[in-house]
Amino acid sequence: SQQGEEDPQALSIQEGENATMNCSYKTSINNLQWYRQNSGRGLVHLILIRSNEREKHSGRLRVTLDTSKKSSSLLITASRAADTASYFCATSNRDDKIIFGKGTRLHILP
């Protein structure tokens, strides 16, 4: 079953612009994570934010979490061609199962 719903489903931006992807979920969580998947490749863990945190940064990535709205956002600043990939949010609760959202396909235009 899917827990998260990413928005938008697909996003195309010019290289150098910022990309923002949103995720909404339905149930209470322990943490929320974002992953990247390049076409046909494995998943790469980007960042984890715990339910008691509101914002985290990692390099060009900024993640926010609003547990009252059950939503999160991933911001990629100064996008690069190499950022072209699918991005998934995933939530984890007390049973440690990680449930993925449907994903956002990001395409960086040269």
Next chain:
Amino acid sequence: SAVISQKPSRDICQRGTSLTIQCQVDSQVTMMFWYRQQPGQSLTLIATANQGSEATYESGFVIDKFPISRPNLTFSTLTVSNMSPEDSSIYLCSVARDRGEAFFGQGTRLTVV
């Protein structure tokens, strides 16, 4: 981090046959997870494999179709039984660390013809 070796990396199988996918982790973990990723879709959790107990299956997945073994804390197998073209997907195993982040194998790309 965790290093996860999954094999085979890909296979083409005849309908009606079964394929067993192996997942080896470089350290002991309590829980291992198996996911399916259908073409162009997200990951769907199939089951959680705990060492020493039966796997726990998610809604829509049954043991007869996806039997799982977990003989020790570093290894698990997933079998896709009596395959049909609808089973063509990428199958991934995963482990979660104490901090909560998950690590994934490179996946097994299965094509059923």
